[in-house]
Amino acid sequence: MIYEFRYLAPKTASELVAILDGNKADGKILAGGTDLIPNIRNGLQKPRLVIDIKKYAGADKLAFGSDGLTMGPAVTINDILRSRDARERFPVLCECAHELASHQIRNRATVAGNVVNASPCSDMAPALLCLGASAVLRSASGERVVPFAKFFAGVKKTVLSPGEFLERIIVPASAAGATGRYLKLKRIAGHDLGIVGVLMTRAGGALRFAVSSAAPTPVLVESVTLKDSPDEAASKVLAAVSPISDVRGTKEYREHMIGVYVRRLLAEVK
Amino acid sequence: MKIKLTVNGLVYEHETAEHTTLLRFLREDLGLTGTKEGCGMGECGACTVILNGHAVNSCMVLAAEVDGAVINTIEGESTGPSLSDIQKAFEANHAVQCGFCTPGMVMSVKELLAGNKQPSVEEVKDAIEGNFCRCTGYTQIIEAVMDLTGRPGAKGELEHV
Ligand code: FES
Ligand code: FES
Numbered sequence: 216m217i218y219e220f221r222y223l224a225p226k227t228a229s230e231l232v233a234i235l236d237g238n239k240a241d242g243k244i245l246a247g248g249t250d251l252i253p254n255i256r257n258g259l260q261k262p263r264l265v266i267d268i269k270k271y272a273g274a275d276k277l278a279f280g281s282d283g284l285t286m287g288p289a290v291t292i293n294d295i296l297r298s299r300d301a302r303e304r305f306p307v308l309c310e311c312a313h314e315l316a317s318h319q320i321r322n323r324a325t326v327a328g329n330v331v332n333a334s335p336c337s338d339m340a341p342a343l344l345c346l347g348a349s350a351v352l353r354s355a356s357g358e359r360v361v362p363f364a365k366f367f368a369g370v371k372k373t374v375l376s377p378g379e380f381l382e383r384i385i386v387p388a389s390a391a392g393a394t395g396r397y398l399k400l401k402r403i404a405g406h407d408l409g410i411v412g413v414l415m416t417r418a419g420g421a422l423r424f425a426v427s428s429a430a431p432t433p434v435l436v437e438s439v440t441l442k443d444s445p446d447e448a449a450s451k452v453l454a455a456v457s458p459i460s461d462v463r464g465t466k467e468y469r470e471h472m473i474g475v476y477v478r479r480l481l482a483e484v485k
Numbered sequence: 486m487k488i489k490l491t492v493n494g495l496v497y498e499h500e501t502a503e504h505t506t507l508l509r510f511l512r513e514d515l516g517l518t519g520t521k522e523g524c525g526m527g528e529c530g531a532c533t534v535i536l537n538g539h540a541v542n543s544c545m546v547l548a549a550e551v552d553g554a555v556i557n558t559i560e561g562e563s564t565g566p567s568l569s570d571i572q573k574a575f576e577a578n579h580a581v582q583c584g585f586c587t588p589g590m591v592m593s594v595k596e597l598l599a600g601n602k603q604p605s606v607e608e609v610k611d612a613i614e615g616n617f618c619r620c621t622g623y624t625q626i627i628e629a630v631m632d633l634t635g636r637p638g639a640k641g642e643l644e645h646v
Contacts, residue, residue, distance in 0.1 A: 222486070222503035222549040245547075252506065252545045253526035265503075267550060293539070317615025318593065319530060322539040323546070 218255055224267040228353070231271055231380065234264075236355040239377035244268050246288055246328035249320050268380065269325075276383070279304065283388040288381055292321040292329070292339070304391040307416050311342040314399045314412070327381045330366065333373045333432065334408075340367070340433035341397065341414035341425030346390040354379035367432035393418035396483065398476045399427075402463075410464040413452070413476035417484055424448075424477065429456040429469055441485070445478040452477045488552040492517065493561030501548040508532045510548035511558060519559035519588050523617065530616035533589035534558045540596040542615070557595070559588035570633060571595060578629035582620035590616050594630055603636040 222245075225231040235242060243262030245251055246269065254260040268274060269289035276287040279300035286295075295301045295312045302309055315321055315329070315338040329339040330350070342348075343363045350361050352375060361374055368374055375381065395416030399409045412427035424436040436455045439448045458469035489498045492515065501510050508525075511517045511534070523529035525544045532543045535557040562569040568576065571591050581587050590613060597604055597612035604612070609630045610623075618626060 219502070219504045222547060224549070224552075245550075248545050248547065248550070249527055249542075252547070255504075256526060265547075269550070316527075317530070318612055319533055319540050319542045319615040320527060320545075322536075323541045 218258070218261065220255070220262055221264045222267065223264060224270040226271055228271050228273065228382070231266065231268065232353060232355050234266055235380060236378045238264050238266070242266050244331075244380055246331075247291060247320075247324040249316070249324040250328065250332050277301075279388075281388065282385055283390070284308075284386040286326055286384040286386075288325060288327040288383070290326050292316075292324050292326060293318075295326060296321070305342075305346060305386055305393070307342050307346055307393055307395040307397075307414070308339075308386070310395055310397045311338050311414060314338050314397055314409075326384060330363070330384075331373060331375065331381050333367050333369075333371050335370055335431060335433065336409045336412070336428040337433055338397075338399070338409070338412065338427060341412060341427050342395075343384065343386070344425045344433060344435040345395065345414055345416040345423040346386050346393060348384055348386040348390075350381050351383045351385065352379050353382040358382070360385075364435055370431045390418065396480060398480065400464075400472050400476075408463065411458070411469045411472050411476070413473060413480065415477070415480035415484075422481075422484070424452050424480075426452060426456050426473060428463075429458040429473060431457075439477075439481075443481070445481050448481050449474040449477045486549060488548060490551050490553065491555045493557060503547070503549050505548045506544055507534070507536075507546040507548050507551055507556075508543040511543060511556075514548075517558055517560050521585055521588055523585070528617070529586075530589045530593065530613075531586055533592040533616065535592055535596055538596070538599070540593050540612075540615075557592065559591055562591060562595075571598070571629075574629040574633035575626070578625050578632055580621060580625040580629040586616055586618040586620075590618065590626055594626075598630075598634065603634050604630065605636065606631065 241263035245265045245267045274287045274289035277290045292312045292315050326339050329337050348363050352359050393416045397414040399412040401409050409428045411429050414425045416423045422439050426434045434455050436452050438451050458466050460466045511520050521531040523531035527542050527545045533540050534543045575581050593613050609627050
């Protein structure tokens with residue numbers, strides 16, 4: 216790359232916290248790098264310091280315990296697809312993980328990076344929203360827990376403050392066993408961002424929908440029930456989103472396809 | 486900074502700038518120009534190498550990140566003049582035309598076959614979904630893999646036969 220920056224790879228979480236605290240203005244966290252490195256290359260981001268978050272002990276933790284499934288910031292999308300705990304207890308995570316980009320990118324991109332980037336078209340956000348997952352954020356001033364329903368603040372914006380990082384994602388044990396299907400509209404497999412994506416999950420009799428690429432942030436809809444007609448379900452979901460027109464599709468096309476997907480998903484469980 | 490890594494079984498200790506990508510490092514610092522740069526931003530897969538057992542786009546990895554890693558590139562496939570089995574299958578099935586995508590394709594296929602000796606056509610397509618080929622139309626590449634791995638009845642899974 217032509218653009219020059221410094222690189223640091225802290226070996227412990229507390230070292231990471233100290234580095235982030237001292238470089239709030241021009242430090243940038245590097246996880247999978249599948250967004251950051253092309254962005255630096257294209258001049259869209261110009262950090263003075265790149266801080267690798269994958270090298271500290273415990274960053275790649277992926278374990279199921281009494282609180283649920285815990286994922287450190289270095290856990291990749293393909294780590295999820297390879298994890299037995301994820302496949303057997305949280306198949307919804309795998310359903311969305313498999314739709315994300317290409318195989319090579321899934322080998323590198325992290326779950327934490329996918330949500331911290333806060334792109335409206337994040338594929339992991341719908342799963343984490345429907346499963347009621349939370350983010351544990353850490354900084355020099357301590358830790359706080361933010362449910363994903365309150366994590367996204369706008370296009371590419373989250374509630375993370377400067378100097379803070381996503382230390383782990385917790386998918387609650389109570390969400391284990393939920394099933395679901397994610398329908399993502401795109402032009403080319405593996406090479407495209409979604410035009411819209413609709414995830415429907417079912418846990419017992421309760422349904423949840425989450426929609427990507429249809430509003431400034433990924434959207435969770437909990438008001439649809441199994442008693443709703445397909446049209447009622449579609450209008451409830453559409454009332455919660457506000458798609459835009461862009462190079463990948465118009466607002467009208469997005470709205471139409473969200474309706475199609477909601478009806479289709481509901482028909483599968485009725 | 487100095488990094489130490491294993492590439493195709495050889496240990497290298499080398500200076501690199503902190504902002505250099507693994508792709509640049511392999512091509513310009515180690516002189517391993519078999520790995521290609523197509524887009525330089527994660528779209529085309531021409532730069533695919535195997536990093537600690539997993540296929541990755543080397544244009545989106547920093548050399549600094551792979552200190553201590555084990556890497557395989559296309560140069561590690563042949564031994565002297567004799568091609569690897571994957572390369573032979575590509576050659577026999579006309580899976581190479583201009584050849585620009587081939588180093589990346591071979592690496593993606595190599596990762597797949599390391600964990601799955603007899604993949605289905607669908608599994609091959611999944612493994613190479615991040616690799617663009619502008620020449621072959623992909624069919625010959627899938628045929629090369631099926632030819633090599635010999636899954637019984639796999640011919641029927643290919644659309645044009
Ligand atoms: S050069 Fe790396 S994906 Fe195209
Ligand atoms: S052979 Fe030319 S791009 Fe694949």
